[in-house]
Amino acid sequence: MLYYDKRFGNGSRIAIWHVTEDLEELYYLLPDDEKVRKEAHSRFKSLSRIMEWTAVRVLLCDMLDRQVDIIYDESGAPHLPDYEGMDISISHTKDYVAIGLSLNGEIGIDVEQISPRVEKVRSRFIRADEDAESQIKQLLHWSAKETAFKMLHRRKVDFLKHFKISPFIESDEGVFQLQESRTDDNQVFDINYKVFPEFVLTYSCTENV
Numbered sequence: 643m644l645y646y647d648k649r650f651g652n653g654s655r656i657a658i659w660h661v662t663e664d665l666e667e668l669y670y671l672l673p674d675d676e677k678v679r680k681e682a683h684s685r686f687k688s689l690s691r692i693m694e695w696t697a698v699r700v701l702l703c704d705m706l707d708r709q710v711d712i713i714y715d716e717s718g719a720p721h722l723p724d725y726e727g728m729d730i731s732i733s734h735t736k737d738y739v740a741i742g743l744s745l746n747g748e749i750g751i752d753v754e755q756i757s758p759r760v761e762k763v764r765s766r767f768i769r770a771d772e773d774a775e776s777q778i779k780q781l782l783h784w785s786a787k788e789t790a791f792k793m794l795h796r797r798k799v800d801f802l803k804h805f806k807i808s809p810f811i812e813s814d815e816g817v818f819q820l821q822e823s824r825t826d827d828n829q830v831f832d833i834n835y836k837v838f839p840e841f842v843l844t845y846s847c848t849e850n851v
Contacts, residue, residue: 644704645738646838652849653745658753659701661693661737668696673709697739698732705741719795731792735841747848750793750831752785753841760784767801773809778837782818783807785844786833790820793831793846799824807833820846 645660661668669675682695703709710724712732720730731742735755742751754760760780767784774780787801799805803823810818815836822829836843 644701646843650847652847654743654749654847654849655705656740656742656751656843656845657701657705658738658740658843659697659704661697661739663697665689665693665696668693668700671700672696672703694734694739698734698741701739701741702730705743717795717797719792731789731845733788738841740843742845742847744847744849748793748795749845749847750789750791751843751845752788752792753843754781754785754788755841756781756839769802769806772807774807776812778842779812781842782812782835782837782844785842786818786820786835786846789833789844789846790822790831793848794822794824796824813837 643660643662644657646658649655669679672678678696678699682692686692686695699709710722712720713723714720720732722728722730727745729744729748731749731751733740733752735753738753740751740753742749758777761777764774764780767787768774768780772783774783786807787805790805791799806821808819810816817832817834820831820833831846833844833846
């Protein structure tokens with residue numbers, strides 16, 4: 643079911659689907675379920691991956707009011723061949739899938755399940771000069787860097803070396819800045835975030851949302 647939906651005046655939109663349906667119920671929500679069935683089962687063996695794949699297409703169909711194809715480039719980034727000029731970003735975590743759409747610039751979105759596991763791997767993505775003591779802040783750091791990575795469309799990105807997050811005060815939702823050094827542009831991304839009971843959400847767009 644549609645769990646969260648937010649539209650912006652610049653033509654951007656983000657939405658999250660809570661996967662409470664079983665696989666057949668998800669297929670029922672698609673006008674052409676047979677096409678998705680064949681593609682999903684040819685790509686994946688695990689039920690969880692098939693569920694994620696299908697739920698993404700159900701959510702996109704709900705957002706666009708029609709079923710459309712998603713293609714992937716060499717880096718794995720998704721694109722919408724039927725919507726020239728519309729950027730798409732996709733993420734998923736346990737029982738949730740998220741999509742960001744933008745008609746005005748590139749968009750990145752990420753969702754991460756709230757779990758203590760992040761504390762065990764924090765050294766892989768949190769720098770010594772970053773402030774991330776709480777579990778939620780650590781998750782937000784990881785999620786934000788995933789979001790920025792999707793927007794850069796670059797390979798060989800080191801989350802420790804190439805991304806730095808400025809200090810911010812943790813809240814239920816807000817905005818903080820991330821600067822990248824992977825490109826000569828040294829872009830600064832405004833990372834919007836929201837903390838839900840089971841996961842954190844981050845998103846950013848090259849045009850202000």
